[in-house]
Amino acid sequence: MKIIITGATGMIGEGILLASLDHPEIADVLMVNRRASPLKHPKLSELIVKDFTDLAAHSDHLGGYDSCWYCAGISSLGMSEQKYSHITFFTTILFAKELARLNPEMVFFYLSGVYADSSENGKIMWARIKGKTENALNELQFKAAYSFRPGFIIPLKAQKNVRFIYKVLKLIYPFLFPNKTLTYDEIVTALARILTLGYNKNILEIKDLKIIAKRAECTK
Structure with missing residues (x-):
């Protein structure tokens, strides 16, 4: 399979990229970045x-x-709703529309957030806009569109872009909250399997990603 990854210079995007390069079913990866990667x-x-x-x-x-696998994004911390919406919603949808035009059989995966608000009516600004983006992607002319909502992801040793707090939390969080913790291998394995076989939900929560990844391992 041939995939495009955005946001590979960010923490989560970098982890997903590295795990994708190790996945045997992924033959080619194009990273689309705003700045060059080494x-x-x-x-x-x-x-x-x-x-x-x-x-x-x-x-x-x-x-x-x-x-x-759209992993580009930004924290809402200190941002106005208008600016955050432009980056998170407007930019994502325009990018996705062009890909849908060029690749009508493409499956699009959007990196969302655990508390994204699909109703678009909640009080938390970033959650509303993430939910709005999820909903809009489902309306585009892709073969399928999915939004994945990972929780805490254990950093890879090869990652260069890892926040200090994650280096600390990886020592305790997986043991305290194993059901809310994912590895990058689990995410990539799950997305690759969905790409091949599909899935009956457009929103991929932590438990979905774990179940699909485990199912894929059992078939090897």
Whole structure:
């Protein structure tokens, strides 16, 4: 399978990228970044896109892919609702629309958040906008669109971009809350399996990702 990954210079995107490069069923990975990454791998190629809302000059490089794993994003801390919405909703949807046009058989996976608000009416700003983005993606002309909501993810040893708090929490969180903890291998294994076989829910919670990943391991 051939996949596109965005946000690979961020913490979660980097972890998913590294796990994807190790996955035997993933043959080619195109990372679409706003800035260059030093990472090199035989499976990996890179496309620098400064503005995700303007893909016209890059269309020739974005066709022929089976899936996009959209991990680009930003923290809402200190941001106005208007600015956060522009980055999280507007930019994501424009990017996704262009991919859907170029790859109508593509399966799109969106990195959301555990408490994303699908009703779009809650009091938490970031959760409303994440939920709005999830809902809008489901309306696009992809083969399928899924939003995955991971909780705490155990950092990989090879990761360069890991916040200090995660380095501390990885020592205790998985033992205190194993059902709310994922590994990057679990996430990538689950997404790869869904890409091949589909799934009956568009929202992938922690328990869904764990179940699918375990099911995939049992079939090897």
